[in-house]
Amino acid sequence: MKIESVTAEILRFELDRPMADAQVDIxxxxxxxxxxRTSDGVEGIGEAxxxxxxxxxxxxxxxxxxxPLLVGEDHRLIERLWEKMYRGTVQLGRRGLMIAAMSGVDxxxxxxxxxxxxxxxxxxxxxxxxxxxxxxxxxxYMENKDVEELRAEFAGYRELxxxxxxxxxxxxxxxxxxxxxxxxxxxxxxxxxxxxxxxxMYRSREAVKFAAAVEDLDIFWYEEPVRTDDLAGAAFVRDRxxxxxxxxxxxxxxxxxxxxxxxxxxxxxxxxxxxxxxITECRRIAxxxxxxxxxxxxxxxxxxxSGFANLHLLxxxxxxxxxxxxxxxxxxxxxxxxxWPVIDAEGFVTVPEGLGLGMELDEDAVSRYRVE
Numbered sequence: 088m089k090i091e092s093v094t095a096e097i098l099r100f101e102l103d104r105p106m107a108d109a110q111v112d113i114x115x116x117x118x119x120x121x122x123x124r125t126s127d128g129v130e131g132i133g134e135a136x137x138x139x140x141x142x143x144x145x146x147x148x149x150x151x152x153x154x155p156l157l158v159g160e161d162h163r164l165i166e167r168l169w170e171k172m173y174r175g176t177v178q179l180g181r182r183g184l185m186i187a188a189m190s191g192v193d194x195x196x197x198x199x200x201x202x203x204x205x206x207x208x209x210x211x212x213x214x215x216x217x218x219x220x221x222x223x224x225x226x227x228y229m230e231n232k233d234v235e236e237l238r239a240e241f242a243g244y245r246e247l248x249x250x251x252x253x254x255x256x257x258x259x260x261x262x263x264x265x266x267x268x269x270x271x272x273x274x275x276x277x278x279x280x281x282x283x284x285x286x287x288m289y290r291s292r293e294a295v296k297f298a299a300a301v302e303d304l305d306i307f308w309y310e311e312p313v314r315t316d317d318l319a320g321a322a323f324v325r326d327r328x329x330x331x332x333x334x335x336x337x338x339x340x341x342x343x344x345x346x347x348x349x350x351x352x353x354x355x356x357x358x359x360x361x362x363x364x365x366i367t368e369c370r371r372i373a374x375x376x377x378x379x380x381x382x383x384x385x386x387x388x389x390x391x392x393s394g395f396a397n398l399h400l401l402x403x404x405x406x407x408x409x410x411x412x413x414x415x416x417x418x419x420x421x422x423x424x425x426x427w428p429v430i431d432a433e434g435f436v437t438v439p440e441g442l443g444l445g446m447e448l449d450e451d452a453v454s455r456y457r458v459e
Contacts, residue, residue: 088203089126090162093154093192095135095146096120097418097458106227106415108259109288113227116417118390119145120453123199125162131199132448134392135191136361141184142458148188152176157192163203164336165196169367172249180370186339186364188393193365194396194444201443204280208396208445209438212370212403218297218437221430222282223247224388225414226254234270241274244414249281250434251307251409256297257288265300272304280307287311287337291320308333308355308384321352331355336386339363341371348379355408359386360400361393369400377406387411390419391427395444398428410436422452 091279100119105114121133137145156175160168172189179185201208205256209215223244237254244252252270256264272281283306289297294312308331313320315335325332330333331354339362347353347411354375358369373383383406385397394412401407412430421427425447428436439445 088161088163090123090157090160091126092122092124092156093149094122095149095191097142097146098423098453098456099142099458100328100418100456102416104229106229107258108217108227108255108284108286110286116390116419117142118419119149119191120390120392121149121195123162123192123195125203126198129162129199129203131162131195131197131202131443132446133191133195133198133276133365134361134390134396136187136359136389136393138184138187142419144184145188145191148184148223149191152179153188153192162196162199165193165200168196168197169193169365180222181345182339182366187362188369188458190235190361190365194360194392197366198443205442207438208366208399208443209402210437212366212399215405215407216402218431218435219398219407219410220251220434221249221410221412221436222251222253222280223249223414224253224411226252226267227415228255228258228411234267237267238270241271241377245275248430248432248434249412250278251282253282253411254312255282255286256283257285261297261300264297268301268304275284277305282308282333284310284349285312287314287335289313291317291323294324295330296326298324300320302329306330310357311335318346318350318371321347322350325351325354333357336362336384341368341375344372345375348376348381354381356381357386358383359393360396361389362386366396367399371437373400373404373406374375382406382408384408385411388413390417391424391446392444394420394427395439395446398438399444412436417453419456423449425449
């Protein structure tokens with residue numbers, strides 16, 4: 088029952104049509120796949136968030152800083168191993184890439200434990216639901232993408248069965264973004280939920296002004312309106328807009344989310360398992376959110392592995408709200424597993440019943456996108 092090795096590999100896919108949110112230009116989809124192998128022949132798979140371009144650094148952290156702390160340890164003692172990783176690297180960085188690397192290892196440990204125990208992960212975590220509501224996440228900025236293309240994009244999501252969709256804002260002129268939101272509302276129809284995501288790019292008063300301009304379009308949530316570290320500004324916005332504020336995916340750890348919640352910055356908590364500290368830490372974040380009567384809707388954008396991890400987490404929580412289904416081209420989501428979940432006629436996705444994360448990994452596809 089000992090850990091024999093902890094390794095990481097980089098996967099990358101170059102986009103034919105680069106895209107952008109208000110803050111980041113995205114020319115490729117990348118991820119860091121983490122493997123934990125045990126003495127009893129089990130391999131757990133995880134994913135470490137690589138924050139857009141830091142994949143080589145994250146791989147190095149996993150293999151040179153975290154692996155030496157874990158090899159020889161009992162892989163079942165996940166809480167102990169999380170603390171050992173955190174305390175063993177605390178002087179190197181308590182947030183950012185360090186905790187993202189830890190996240191990948193932690194997810195792999197949970198996957199291994201589920202496989203060794205003969206249970207899907209959501210049941211190991213307590214189990215709450217066999218399926219969860221999902222929303223289509225898209226509406227990115229692209230060269231020559233006009234309002235009519237955006238409208239058609241979200242009309243397509245409705246045809247697929249989605250009853251909710253999220254789009255990007257704050258990356259165009261004010262009036263243009265207001266028109267874009269109007270077009271998406273028109274495409275989704277009045278009976279669907281519409282979320283808007285500013286990716287931290289407004290100042291507080293700008294954020295309030297934009298909310299007022301789209302208030303009559305029935306916005307389900309307003310995501311990351313200001314900088315994650317601007318707690319006062321985030322609280323200012325939340326107090327002055329009519330729609331719930333969701334965030335902040337760019338925050339990490341239970342301490343970071345405690346500050347957001349205690350500071351009155353959010354109505355909906357969006358910790359991502361591959362960024363915020365893995366399954367272990369996101370359970371703690373979700374527990375604190377529940378104690379404060381706040382729902383959880385994890386950010387989910389990277390590969391299939393993060394999707395499975397966030398889906399199992401959601402299915403274990405009574406305060407779960409929505410599962411994010413990224414709609415942008417990404418074979419690291421659609422090809423490296425053979426059983427990526429699909430939306431059903433009621434707008435839900437069903438949790439895989441396989442052991443651990445329940446992923447059916449296609450190693451040939453992994454090899455195609457591996458960066459040596």
